[in-house]
Amino acid sequence: MAFVNDVIDRLRCVLSAGALLASTEELKPYECDALTLYRQLPLAVALPADEAEVAAVLRACAQARVPVIARGAGTGLSGGATPRPDAVVMSLARLNRIISIDPLARTARVQPGVRNLAISEAAAPHGLYYAPDPSSQIACTIGGNVAENSGGVHCLKYGLTVHNLLALRVVSIEGEVLEIGSHALDAPGYDLLALLTGSEGLLAVVSEVTVRLIPRPQCARVVLAVFDSLAAAGQAVADVIAAGIVPAGLEMMDRSTIAAVEPFVHAGYPLDAEAVLLCECDGTAHEVEEEILRVEAVLSRAGARECRVSRDEAQRLRFWAGRKAAFPAMGAISPDYYCMDGSIPRQRLASVLQAIREMEGKYGLRCSNVFHAGDGNLHPLILFDSSIADEVARAEAFGGEILELCVREGGSITGEHGVGLEKINHMCVQFGSAELEAFHAVKSAFDPHGLLNPGKAVPTLHRCAEFGRLHVRGGNVPHPELPRF
Amino acid sequence: MSELQSLQERIRAAAAATQPLRIRGGGSKDFYGRALAGELLDVSALSGITHCEPTELVISARAGTPLAVLERELSAHDQMLGFEPPRFEGRATIGGAVASGLSGPRRAYCGAVRDFVLGVEMLDGRGQLLRFGGKVIKNVAGFDVSRLMAGSLGTLGLLTEITVKTVPRPRAECTLRFEMDQERALESMARWATRALPLSATAWHDGALYVRLSGADAAVRVGREVLGGEVISDAEQFWDSIREQRLPFFAAAQELWRVSLPSHSPELPIPGPAMIEWGGSLRWLPGPQDSGTLRELAARFGGHATLYRARVNPPEGTFQPLLPAMLLLHKRLKAVFDPQGILNRGRIYPAL
Numbered sequence: 001m002a003f004v005n006d007v008i009d010r011l012r013c014v015l016s017a018g019a020l021l022a023s024t025e026e027l028k029p030y031e032c033d034a035l036t037l038y039r040q041l042p043l044a045v046a047l048p049a050d051e052a053e054v055a056a057v058l059r060a061c062a063q064a065r066v067p068v069i070a071r072g073a074g075t076g077l078s079g080g081a082t083p084r085p086d087a088v089v090m091s092l093a094r095l096n097r098i099i100s101i102d103p104l105a106r107t108a109r110v111q112p113g114v115r116n117l118a119i120s121e122a123a124a125p126h127g128l129y130y131a132p133d134p135s136s137q138i139a140c141t142i143g144g145n146v147a148e149n150s151g152g153v154h155c156l157k158y159g160l161t162v163h164n165l166l167a168l169r170v171v172s173i174e175g176e177v178l179e180i181g182s183h184a185l186d187a188p189g190y191d192l193l194a195l196l197t198g199s200e201g202l203l204a205v206v207s208e209v210t211v212r213l214i215p216r217p218q219c220a221r222v223v224l225a226v227f228d229s230l231a232a233a234g235q236a237v238a239d240v241i242a243a244g245i246v247p248a249g250l251e252m253m254d255r256s257t258i259a260a261v262e263p264f265v266h267a268g269y270p271l272d273a274e275a276v277l278l279c280e281c282d283g284t285a286h287e288v289e290e291e292i293l294r295v296e297a298v299l300s301r302a303g304a305r306e307c308r309v310s311r312d313e314a315q316r317l318r319f320w321a322g323r324k325a326a327f328p329a330m331g332a333i334s335p336d337y338y339c340m341d342g343s344i345p346r347q348r349l350a351s352v353l354q355a356i357r358e359m360e361g362k363y364g365l366r367c368s369n370v371f372h373a374g375d376g377n378l379h380p381l382i383l384f385d386s387s388i389a390d391e392v393a394r395a396e397a398f399g400g401e402i403l404e405l406c407v408r409e410g411g412s413i414t415g416e417h418g419v420g421l422e423k424i425n426h427m428c429v430q431f432g433s434a435e436l437e438a439f440h441a442v443k444s445a446f447d448p449h450g451l452l453n454p455g456k457a458v459p460t461l462h463r464c465a466e467f468g469r470l471h472v473r474g475g476n477v478p479h480p481e482l483p484r485f
Numbered sequence: 486m487s488e489l490q491s492l493q494e495r496i497r498a499a500a501a502a503t504q505p506l507r508i509r510g511g512g513s514k515d516f517y518g519r520a521l522a523g524e525l526l527d528v529s530a531l532s533g534i535t536h537c538e539p540t541e542l543v544i545s546a547r548a549g550t551p552l553a554v555l556e557r558e559l560s561a562h563d564q565m566l567g568f569e570p571p572r573f574e575g576r577a578t579i580g581g582a583v584a585s586g587l588s589g590p591r592r593a594y595c596g597a598v599r600d601f602v603l604g605v606e607m608l609d610g611r612g613q614l615l616r617f618g619g620k621v622i623k624n625v626a627g628f629d630v631s632r633l634m635a636g637s638l639g640t641l642g643l644l645t646e647i648t649v650k651t652v653p654r655p656r657a658e659c660t661l662r663f664e665m666d667q668e669r670a671l672e673s674m675a676r677w678a679t680r681a682l683p684l685s686a687t688a689w690h691d692g693a694l695y696v697r698l699s700g701a702d703a704a705v706r707v708g709r710e711v712l713g714g715e716v717i718s719d720a721e722q723f724w725d726s727i728r729e730q731r732l733p734f735f736a737a738a739q740e741l742w743r744v745s746l747p748s749h750s751p752e753l754p755i756p757g758p759a760m761i762e763w764g765g766s767l768r769w770l771p772g773p774q775d776s777g778t779l780r781e782l783a784a785r786f787g788g789h790a791t792l793y794r795a796r797v798n799p800p801e802g803t804f805q806p807l808l809p810a811m812l813l814l815h816k817r818l819k820a821v822f823d824p825q826g827i828l829n830r831g832r833i834y835p836a837l
């Protein structure tokens with residue numbers, strides 16, 4: 001206990017008054033991220049105000065060998081920012097300044113606690129914006145986006161976070177500031193910018209981010225396509241890509257999602273449809289017109305019973321409103337829901353959606369699908385009620401089976417939400433022990449004592465042995481001749 | 486024994502004997518990076534497309550597959566490599582393209598090699614076969630080691646198979662030429678890039694700015710109307726001569742410096758000819774140059790300078806030196822993947 005008090009005292013010294021929280025009621029808001037299944041109070045919460053304080057906090061914790069968990073807005077869905085009782089949570093929320101916007105270089109330099117949407121708002125007067133747009137963009141921070149390599153509806157055309165970064169400043173666990181990447185298009189040495197993006201706070205703490213801005217397209221229109229079969233809608237997505245069209249966004253909602261959102265938003269989705277696709281085209285007015293025609297042709301050929309094209313901006317937003325309201329709407333129809341995040345080749349959408357359907361029976365739980373179809377990034381929402389005995393366990397088992405299916409189909413256990421605590425066991429399915437050891441070694445190269453967000457993202461081999469799951473290599477499972485779902 | 490197994494055996498034996506190895510695909514980039522001692526490890530027999538799913542915009546190939554083979558397959562499906570890597574007389578392989586991290590004219594508008602890498606299979610310096618990333622567009626499980634491999638010049642592992650994202654070939658394309666000096670060209674490229682125009686390449690050389698527009702017919706047509714300029718007829722050849730560095734400017738230079746800068750950095754105060762690409766982010770200068778002065782200048786603008794092509798192992802080093810803390814991190818990463826330090830030892834920096 002003595003050392004604990006020491007660290008807290010030391011942190012109080014390096015932070016300004018009120019920037020160290022240690023009482024139970026002060027710690028409570030930090031007990032979980034948006035994956036609320038996992039809750040835990042940390043030792044303390046540090047609220048540094050600038051990079052120097054970030055470095056001082058890290059130095060103090062490193063000296064005392066106390067783990068540090070970086071936290072942005074806590075909207076993560078995989079438990080990446082879940083505290084542990086022996087760790088200090090370091091919130092970057094106070095580093096929320098947009099340092100500069102350079103319209104001619106098309107860059108924004110921002111502190112890590114700046115909200116994703118705030119960057120686009122600040123760039124708007126110059127006709128520019130920051131493209132990656134997670135649905136949580138009004139709340140999530142750019143630091144969290146970097147740590148998760150977050151995606152969004154428009155990442156199909158404009159890339160993920162990793163494609164839209166130029167440079168980072170990061171602070172190592174020893175409190176040393178490193179400049180990663182550069183304002184040029186490359187930097188000497190290894191591509192540490194790529195390595196750090198998506199590293200879930202395990203390698204270093206991001207203290208500044210330079211993002212690329214792009215010109216806002218002159219016009220955007222969306223096609224709403226209605227399907228009578230989930231399989232046809234899944235195939236239609238693959239057909240759009242196969243036709244060489246890379247739309248700005250291509251999202252799918254299934255019947256149960258439509259039923260949940262339509263009463264909320266009155267977007268005009270037909271309640272009897274098995275699936276709705278939203279396909280957005282952007283660019284100049286002529287370009288959009290040309291692309292819309294091609295998209296409509298592909299979708300009709302794929303069996304869409306109806307294609308509606310947004311006539312104006314108000315209608316475009318109304319078409320999207322249902323997609324955007326999907327999460328809150330689920331909250332209204334089910335006491336709890338569990339949002340999964342796996343990715344698969346787009347050719348597999350139809351069969352995987354069908355398999356999920358069949359799992360609903362097996363687990364006795366409903367599952368709605370509303371997701372980034374164009375990227376092959378599934379977000380099955382498993383509906384459950386945590387007050388009913390064993391529903392949590394069933395929901396987790398259901399989710400786990402979906403993830404394993406994704407790996408078998410040649411995909412990944414996470415497309416954009418990260419591994420965190422939630423999917424740590426499933427890492428054992430996707431990777432063999434040699435790769436997992438390499439990940440641990442990479443972590444040690446940055447953080448020799450394992451103090452940055454320990455226990456997340458990469459499982460120990462011991463844990464995998466206990467979990468007892470079979471690693472599936474390159475889609476090859478033992479006994480491939482057996483039916484899998 | 487398969488080709489892969491024999492490479493694996495070679496690495497294992499070399500690791501046991503601490504015998505340095507020099508990895509080579511088509512040898513088209515032997516000039517790039519510091520010259521190496523060590524036994525030759527030829528990857529060219531590890532060749533062939535292993536997975537081509539045109540409907541997914543994804544292709545996988547063994548590392549020694551010539552880019553030409555890959556591109557031929559892709560063009561049959563109206564697709565291409567978005568990063569337009571140099572093919573260097575057809576000798577370049579996909580493994581070498583990824584390991585060197587060199588991208589072509591489209592880089593500033595479409596992305597770099599690393600932006601298209603989805604997954605790699607590799608042999609580390611112990612001869613272990615490792616797989617990172619995969620064949621899907623979105624995948625954030627584990628650290629992104631596959632992108633880390635792009636540009637690591639074989640110092641972290643021998644790439645054996647690579648999966649990249651491909652892009653549909655643009656439906657229309659057109660290149661415009663404008664007579665203007667360097668200062669105005671830099672200013673124009675920066676200004677045009679802030680507008681919603683379908684730019685796909687820019688280059689300035691010898692008093693003329695070239696701008697390529699690619700995309701939907703309508704977008705290219707409108708872009709042309711907005712920008713003006715004179716449409717050039719041999720556009721494909723022109724961009725190839727830049728991509729393959731066949732322009733007389735490149736051939737004439739004994740030494741060639743590649744200066745990477747924030748796009749809107751001003752004209753460098755260095756007399757003599759220059760060639761600019763990537764909206765101003767990439768500036769080529771013929772050598773010899775005073776490396777200290779040039780690197781200091783580049784660093785002042787926030788960039789760096791590479792002695793891209795030179796006589797063997799110049800004392801000033803090929804790449805801009807790293808700060809001590811960064812170099813330490815690089816050494817630790819090298820030790821993760823190649824603890825004996827046998828793979829392309831010293832190709833980037835003597836310490837790696």
Ligand SMILES: Cc1cc2nc3c(=O)[nH]c(=O)nc-3n(C[C@H](O)[C@H](O)[C@H](O)COP(=O)(O)OP(=O)(O)OC[C@H]3O[C@@H](n4cnc5c(N)ncnc54)[C@H](O)[C@@H]3O)c2cc1C
Binds near residue numbers: 072112134139153200
């Ligand atoms: C309703 C809803 C919708 C969502 N939609 C999407 C979506 O469309 N696409 C998508 O990709 N995600 C989505 N998410 C998930 C989440 O918003 C993203 O993962 C987001 O990037 C997390 O940002 P944050 O600031 O909340 O980070 P947190 O949740 O606070 O932290 C996330 C991880 O990042 C680390 N971290 C945070 N800041 C730093 C830093 N400065 N340095 C180092 N590590 C750091 C943490 O340790 C943790 O591991 C959604 C979440 C919700 C609740």
